[in-house]
Amino acid sequence: KNEVEQSPQNLTAQEGEFITINCSYSVGISALHWLQQHPGGGIVSLFMLSSGKKKHGRLIATINIQEKHSSLHITASHPRDSAVYICAPSNTDKLIFGTGTRLQVFP
Amino acid sequence: KAGVTQTPRYLIKTRGQQVTLSCSPISGHRSVSWYQQTPGQGLQFLFEYFSETQRNKGNFPGRFSGRQFSNSRSEMNVSTLELGDSALYLCASSLGSGLETQYFGPGTRLLVL
Numbered sequence: 505k506n507e508v509e510q511s512p513q514n515l516t517a518q519e520g521e522f523i524t525i526n527c528s529y530s531v532g533i534s535a536l537h538w539l540q541q542h543p544g545g546g547i548v549s550l551f552m553l554s555s556g557k558k559k560h561g562r563l564i565a566t567i568n569i570q571e572k573h574s575s576l577h578i579t580a581s582h583p584r585d586s587a588v589y590i591c592a593p594s595n596t597d598k599l600i601f602g603t604g605t606r607l608q609v610f611p
Numbered sequence: 612k613a614g615v616t617q618t619p620r621y622l623i624k625t626r627g628q629q630v631t632l633s634c635s636p637i638s639g640h641r642s643v644s645w646y647q648q649t650p651g652q653g654l655q656f657l658f659e660y661f662s663e664t665q666r667n668k669g670n671f672p673g674r675f676s677g678r679q680f681s682n683s684r685s686e687m688n689v690s691t692l693e694l695g696d697s698a699l700y701l702c703a704s705s706l707g708s709g710l711e712t713q714y715f716g717p718g719t720r721l722l723v724l
Contacts, residue, residue: 534710535710537712537713539715544717545648545699545701545717545718545720546715546717546718547701547703547715548715549712549713549714549715552710552711552712554710590654592654598644598656598659598667598669599644599646599654599656599713600656601653601654601655601656603653604653
């Protein structure tokens with residue numbers, strides 16, 4: 505069993521829809537990162553959180569440390585949100601990566 | 612501030628050769644981490660350097676090595692290249708306190724023929 509499980513693996517949405525990506529992990533962590541990777545390969549860090557909830561624009565990330573689960577929500581999705589979203593729990597500076605969720609948002 | 616830069620961006624090598632990749636972190640960042648991304652294995656942690664010392668290491672063979680200089684720039688080296696080393700190699704920098712955002716470079720795409 506992988507240490508980090510993401511679901512779904514692939515997600516298709518119409519512009520404007522509410523998106524949820526889930527991440528479950530089995531290791532002890534100090535924080536959890538949500539990353540976004542566009543087709544060119546570049547990775548952008550969206551959130552780093554160790555408890556509760558964070559919001560940045562249309563993106564919301566939550567984490568439940570006791571249940572070892574985190575979610576990434578995108579409100580009012582847009583075609584430019586199309587990317588791979590990667591959950592990465594970390595212990596100090598060592599990140600453990602999920603397999604990613606490929607999101608495609610159509611106009 | 613300038614972002615994380617990696618050179619070269621693309622590289623083609625043949626089996627048995629060695630390769631050195633370079634990463635310049637954001638000014639003031641003292642931690643540099645290296646990652647390998649392949650279609651089969653996804654993203655995997657290689658190692659992390661902080662203040663010129665390797666602080667964390669992933670599960671890669673000894674052919675993969677790295678170092679960090681006093682200006683925090685880092686290099687990674689892969690010796691005796693194998694076909695399976697073809698990948699996107701990413702570095703990320705952070706201040707280094709352990710609980711903070713990592714900033715990723717654009718990556719070096721290595722093809723081993």
